[in-house]
Amino acid sequence: MTPVKADGRRPPRMLGAVCGVVAAGAGLALAELAAAAVRPESSPLTAVGGAVVDRTPAGLKEWAIREFGTADKLVLILGIVAVLGAVAVAAGVLAVRRLTLGIALAAGFGVIGAVAALSRPEATWRDAVPSLVGGLVAAGVLYLLVTAAKRPRPVGAPPGGTWAMDRRGFGRLVAATLVVSAGAGYAGRRLGAFGSAGATASRANLVLPAPAVPAPPVPAGADLRVPGVSRFLTPNRSFYRVDTALVVPRVDADTWRLRIHGEGVARPLTLDLRQLLARPLVERDITLTCVSNEVGGPYAGNARWLGVRLADLLREAGVRPPSQGGPADQLVARSVDGMTLGTPVEAVMDGRDALLAVGMNGEPLPFAHGFPVRMVVPGLYGYVSACKWLRELRLTTFTAYDAYWVRRSWAQQAPVKTQSRIDTPRALADLAPGRVPVAGVAWAQHRGISRVEVRVDGGPWREARLGDADGDDTWRQWVWLWEATPGRHTLEVRATDRTGAVQTGERQGTVPDGATGWHSVAVNVRP
Ligand SMILES: Nc1nc2c(c(=O)[nH]1)N[C@H]1C(S)=C(S)[C@@H](COP(=O)(O)O)O[C@H]1N2
Numbered sequence: 168m169t170p171v172k173a174d175g176r177r178p179p180r181m182l183g184a185v186c187g188v189v190a191a192g193a194g195l196a197l198a199e200l201a202a203a204a205v206r207p208e209s210s211p212l213t214a215v216g217g218a219v220v221d222r223t224p225a226g227l228k229e230w231a232i233r234e235f236g237t238a239d240k241l242v243l244i245l246g247i248v249a250v251l252g253a254v255a256v257a258a259g260v261l262a263v264r265r266l267t268l269g270i271a272l273a274a275g276f277g278v279i280g281a282v283a284a285l286s287r288p289e290a291t292w293r294d295a296v297p298s299l300v301g302g303l304v305a306a307g308v309l310y311l312l313v314t315a316a317k318r319p320r321p322v323g324a325p326p327g328g329t330w331a332m333d334r335r336g337f338g339r340l341v342a343a344t345l346v347v348s349a350g351a352g353y354a355g356r357r358l359g360a361f362g363s364a365g366a367t368a369s370r371a372n373l374v375l376p377a378p379a380v381p382a383p384p385v386p387a388g389a390d391l392r393v394p395g396v397s398r399f400l401t402p403n404r405s406f407y408r409v410d411t412a413l414v415v416p417r418v419d420a421d422t423w424r425l426r427i428h429g430e431g432v433a434r435p436l437t438l439d440l441r442q443l444l445a446r447p448l449v450e451r452d453i454t455l456t457c458v459s460n461e462v463g464g465p466y467a468g469n470a471r472w473l474g475v476r477l478a479d480l481l482r483e484a485g486v487r488p489p490s491q492g493g494p495a496d497q498l499v500a501r502s503v504d505g506m507t508l509g510t511p512v513e514a515v516m517d518g519r520d521a522l523l524a525v526g527m528n529g530e531p532l533p534f535a536h537g538f539p540v541r542m543v544v545p546g547l548y549g550y551v552s553a554c555k556w557l558r559e560l561r562l563t564t565f566t567a568y569d570a571y572w573v574r575r576s577w578a579q580q581a582p583v584k585t586q587s588r589i590d591t592p593r594a595l596a597d598l599a600p601g602r603v604p605v606a607g608v609a610w611a612q613h614r615g616i617s618r619v620e621v622r623v624d625g626g627p628w629r630e631a632r633l634g635d636a637d638g639d640d641t642w643r644q645w646v647w648l649w650e651a652t653p654g655r656h657t658l659e660v661r662a663t664d665r666t667g668a669v670q671t672g673e674r675q676g677t678v679p680d681g682a683t684g685w686h687s688v689a690v691n692v693r694p
């Protein structure tokens with residue numbers, strides 16, 4: 168601590184730190200309020216977080232997904248808050264000695280936020296406003312607080328602690344700042360909710376038409392009902408979520424538009440939701456998987472999608488696939504938050520059920536899963552096919568354009584690799600000897616699963632019993648009954664797809680086009 172001087176020129180560091188943190192809090196709160204008026208993505212925390220996500224190398228992103236799963240976004244924001252807190256303390260301590268420097272540091276942080284906001288896809292100059300407001304407010308509040316902290320105690324006031332300041336005046340100023348900040352933060356929240364009220368209502372009011380081509384009922388034997396195995400259809404609330412959006416885009420279905428244009432598009436189209444829903448809708452069960460899914464990982468889910476066949480729409484726009492002489496081999500989907508995903512035109516138009524989906528398991532898409540419209544293409548990983556919050560489809564070539572993840576060391580083309588997962592028993596489970604069901608799911612979308620085998624401790628492969636197939640685009644459950652003997656054992660699984668190809672045991676990481684290897688689980692069987 169700085170020693171107290173009789174003439175009271177320099178308040179202690181601790182006081183400076185308090186000034187810094189209170190000022191930063193005020194800046195953030197006012198910035199949130201401003202962001203609610205601009206758009207949620209422009210809030211400094213979200214903007215900086217988004218800019219960090221955009222610049223995160225594939226390896227680090229994979230590490231974050233592995234370590235924190237879907238909480239990776241929360242961890243990121245907390246990290247940014249921690250850095251901001253440290254800078255705030257530094258700015259406050261500095262301001263006590265060199266007021267202009269401290270203030271410049273606070274304001275400079277606002278500028279960093281603004282630059283981050285402007286660097287995001289789809290940004291306009293307005294996105295800089297919240298961070299600039301925040302920086303100015305923080306600088307101003309820091310100035311007021313530090314000046315107040317330096318003001319000597321009025322004559323006759325009760326003596327304070329070590330520092331001879333006007334404690335009451337300073338305290339009032341801090342209290343007032345906190346009250347105003349809390350008020351601004353709260354108002355920002357309310358205003359934000361108000362801003363997306365139209366979107367919320369548009370989803371609540373959306374009545375999905377009945378499918379012209381309903382999905383056949385799921386075969387009774389598709390779900391083996393083995394305790395611990397993923398349900399055959401994944402409920403929306405437990406469906407995995409992978410995206411770069413730090414705030415879930417809430418798109419108003421009433422103002423939503425989709426534009427289809429680009430190379431070889433003879434008749435460019437712009438559709439609103441009503442026009443899209445006026446087309447024949449098909450219903451399909453399709454399993455979606457993420458390229459970032461490690462062997463045995465959780466990023467796979469199976470849903471009943473309702474949507475328009477994308478190939479029909481493209482044909483309507485005059486698009487021909489490359490095999491019929493079309494000039495474009497890549498369909499670039501762009502979302503409202505500027506994400507781009509590139510899908511082979513050939514795959515979309517080769518007869519598979521590539522959908523512009525509006526429904527998921529009997530309800531409009533949840534906001535987190537792409538409301539009002541997303542793409543789903545059986546057989547391709549999500550990052551090359553499953554654009555959420557879709558707003559544009561552009562036809563181009565793979566030579567001419569790299570989509571978001573391709574620029575970050577992922578492959579341009581990424582068909583789903585055959586995978587199988589042991590859901591039960593869990594890794595390191597402690598089991599009683601005797602009959603133990605070993606069970607899980609296996610997927611090879613659009614090729615289908617024909618066989619699943621299990622082995623114990625590297626012994627011979629044993630064929631598992633498969634759940635009924637619900638087409639070739641969904642995963643299949645499997646179960647094998649194991650006579651477990653005391654001791655430590657390793658269980659392994661592998662699948663064979665309908666082309667006869669056996670899942671490779673060669674271990675490969677998720678980058679650049681999906682992990683390979685057999686899922687193995689070590690368990691302990693009690694004596
Ligand atoms: N707009 C947008 N769409 C996106 C993504 C994204 O980050 N932004 N991520 C993709 C990835 S990597 C996957 S695996 C799927 C996941 O879809 P889900 O979150 O509905 O499971 O969405 C895809 N669509």
Ligand SMILES: [Mo]
Nearest residue numbers: 457458549550
């Ligand atoms: Mo993904």
